[in-house]
Amino acid sequence: AQSVTQPDIHITVSEGASLELRCNYSYGATPYLFWYVQSPGQGLQLLLKYFSGDTLVQGIKGFEAEFKRSQSSFNLRKPSVHWSDAAEYFCAVGVRSNDYKLSFGAGTTVTVRA
Amino acid sequence: DAGVIQSPRHEVTEMGQEVTLRCKPISGHDYLFWYRQTMMRGLELLIYFNNNVPIDDSGMPEDRFSAKMPNASFSTLKIQPSEPRDSAVYFCASSGVTLKAFFGQGTRLTVV
Numbered sequence: 001a002q003s004v005t006q007p008d009i010h011i012t013v014s015e016g017a018s019l020e021l022r023c024n025y026s027y028g029a030t031p032y033l034f035w036y037v038q039s040p041g042q043g044l045q046l047l048l049k050y051f052s053g054d055t056l057v058q059g060i061k062g063f064e065a066e067f068k069r070s071q072s073s074f075n076l077r078k079p080s081v082h083w084s085d086a087a088e089y090f091c092a093v094g095v096r097s098n099d100y101k102l103s104f105g106a107g108t109t110v111t112v113r114a
Numbered sequence: 115d116a117g118v119i120q121s122p123r124h125e126v127t128e129m130g131q132e133v134t135l136r137c138k139p140i141s142g143h144d145y146l147f148w149y150r151q152t153m154m155r156g157l158e159l160l161i162y163f164n165n166n167v168p169i170d171d172s173g174m175p176e177d178r179f180s181a182k183m184p185n186a187s188f189s190t191l192k193i194q195p196s197e198p199r200d201s202a203v204y205f206c207a208s209s210g211v212t213l214k215a216f217f218g219q220g221t222r223l224t225v226v
């Protein structure tokens with residue numbers, strides 16, 4: 001069965017500091033990987049995706065993520081966090097054989113302190 | 115395109131009443147997904163459609179839940195009768211050939 005794990009429920013980071021959010025997946029097939037962000041009271045917005053090719057992908061809002069097949073990971077990073085980055089972040093995985101329907105991790109809440 | 119449009123944004127209803135949530139996907143997208151988000155269970159896929167046909171409804175919690183997609187531009191999720199444990203935020207999402215799922219802003223349902 002497919003699964004997505006986000007080990008960190010909550011992360012607090014200072015404004016201007018770097019941020020890394022972890023995501024691990026368990027799939028038998030090559031997955032398609034996504035990171036979404038959800039601000040309070042809002043829907044989910046796609047930050048970036050990985051389908052194939054370069055394992056370091058760039059997204060919106062200065063985020064990037066690296067796919068590491070050997071570690072079954074797709075960690076999200078941002079070099080310098082802004083207060084507006086406070087939100088909940090979801091890692092999601094889809095596989096072609098399953099119609100690409102997404103399985104989501106439990107989410108990581110990011111708090112940014114001044 | 116205005117994105118995925120859901121209505122209503124908020125719904126408060128009494129236990130036992132019928133609730134209908136609506137979704138307009140992005141034009142041209144051939145996949146439509148209904149998700150439920152709760153604190154306890156996170157984001158759960160309830161059902162999804164491909165070209166208006168329900169493909170997998172294994173996530174629908176009970177027979178009280180039903181979903182339809184009568185045409186490519188409209189889908190409904192109905193709960194009848196509603197119960198307090200159905201209180202959650204319900205999201206609709208659509209995707210096309212790019213495989214990127216775009217989400218609506220959600221409907222916050224409260225059943226009292």
